[in-house]
Amino acid sequence: MYVILGARGNTGSVVARKLLDKGKKVRVVGRDSNKLAPFVSRGADAFAADVLDTDALSRAFTGAQGAYALIPPDMSSPDFRAHQDRVTESIAKALEKGGVTHAVTLSSVGADKPDKTGPVVGLHKMELRLAQVRGLNALHLRAGYFMENTLAQIGIIRGFGMMAGPVRADVPLAMIATRDIGAAAAEALLRLDFKGQQAQELLGPRDVTYAEAAKTIGLAIGKPGLAYLQLPDEQVIQAMTGMGISRNMAQLLCEMSAAINSGYMKPLERRSEKNTTPTTLEAFVQEVFLPAHQGQAASA
Ligand SMILES: NC(=O)c1ccc[n+]([C@@H]2O[C@H](COP(=O)([O-])OP(=O)(O)OC[C@H]3O[C@@H](n4cnc5c(N)ncnc54)[C@H](OP(=O)(O)O)[C@@H]3O)[C@@H](O)[C@H]2O)c1
Numbered sequence: 001m002y003v004i005l006g007a008r009g010n011t012g013s014v015v016a017r018k019l020l021d022k023g024k025k026v027r028v029v030g031r032d033s034n035k036l037a038p039f040v041s042r043g044a045d046a047f048a049a050d051v052l053d054t055d056a057l058s059r060a061f062t063g064a065q066g067a068y069a070l071i072p073p074d075m076s077s078p079d080f081r082a083h084q085d086r087v088t089e090s091i092a093k094a095l096e097k098g099g100v101t102h103a104v105t106l107s108s109v110g111a112d113k114p115d116k117t118g119p120v121v122g123l124h125k126m127e128l129r130l131a132q133v134r135g136l137n138a139l140h141l142r143a144g145y146f147m148e149n150t151l152a153q154i155g156i157i158r159g160f161g162m163m164a165g166p167v168r169a170d171v172p173l174a175m176i177a178t179r180d181i182g183a184a185a186a187e188a189l190l191r192l193d194f195k196g197q198q199a200q201e202l203l204g205p206r207d208v209t210y211a212e213a214a215k216t217i218g219l220a221i222g223k224p225g226l227a228y229l230q231l232p233d234e235q236v237i238q239a240m241t242g243m244g245i246s247r248n249m250a251q252l253l254c255e256m257s258a259a260i261n262s263g264y265m266k267p268l269e270r271r272s273e274k275n276t277t278p279t280t281l282e283a284f285v286q287e288v289f290l291p292a293h294q295g296q297a298a299s300a
Pocket residue numbers: 005006007008009010011012029030031032035049050051052070071072073106107108109119123143144145146149178
């Protein structure tokens with residue numbers, strides 16, 4: 001049996017579906033079991049647990065041959081780093097209590113660095129903490145920059161006719177579609193061939209800059225020549241807090257962007273068949289961005 005945290009989320013939903021497709025026994029975890037019904041109708045067992053509830057999580061993990069673990073982001077947290085540490089501690093204790101021997105985790109490019117990478121510091125610490133869990137073999141998937149991050153641009157395009165953010169327009173990003181992370185995690189869980197503590201980067205099909213992304217998105221939405229503008233931190237923080245993100249989280253995201261812009265936070269591995277994933281930005285834009293853009297336009 002496999003236990004999947006964040007099963008309704010971007011990556012966890014793909015992990016759960018792929019394992020169910022292979023006829024595996026799957027326990028999906030989320031805060032509300034009713035919302036996990038689509039997995040139950042496919043044969044999964046739904047388990048309601050908050051990741052901060054260590055006892056519930058331990059029960060969820062008990063009997064698992066493998067687990068998919070991530071820190072669900074709480075963008076409104078007034079102290080996001082402390083929140084990440086609390087979640088990590090809960091997951092680590094629950095994996096140990098539940099006697100789990102193999103876990104695939106969602107980490108990030110940049111998790112090799114101990115500081116100055118904003119929320120990614122929490123993933124660095126998660127990797128270190130899980131190394132202390134007795135009997136656990138862990139594979140940390142250090143994913144690149146989610147293509148889904150560009151969905152936040154839909155409102156900006158509508159409001160200002162351009163794309164904007166804290167990342168430099170010309171910095172190459174290992175942009176990856178989350179569906180490819182879920183697929184890689186499912187494959188690793190099916191193989192269960194990792195030992196000790198391992199990290200593996202997942203880098204998307206090729207590096208893409210925000211300037212290129214704006215071109216691709218502009219063409220798809222009928223705004224050729226759509227521009228991307230790098231904004232100063234204070235403006236980014238103001239915009240993000242206006243969207244319900246805490247000031248602390250907005251500041252951390254600016255710190256991460258500065259680390260990306262300076263080249264401090266970057267992939268360590270050379271591109272290879274193993275770390276290159278299939279979904280192109282063009283495909284993502286057609287299949288995910290465009291429907292979301294049209295949906296928001298229709299509801300405006
Ligand atoms: N954005 C990037 O570029 C990037 C890059 C690398 C790594 N990452 C990492 O990716 C991770 C997010 O992965 P994701 O996008 O797959 O997740 P996600 O889509 O945000 O989904 C997380 C799921 O977790 C569940 N959840 C939320 N709070 C919970 C709680 N307190 N207890 C139990 N479950 C909870 C939610 O489902 P329910 O509503 O059913 O509870 C939610 O669907 C983060 O750790 C982030 O640091 C992000």
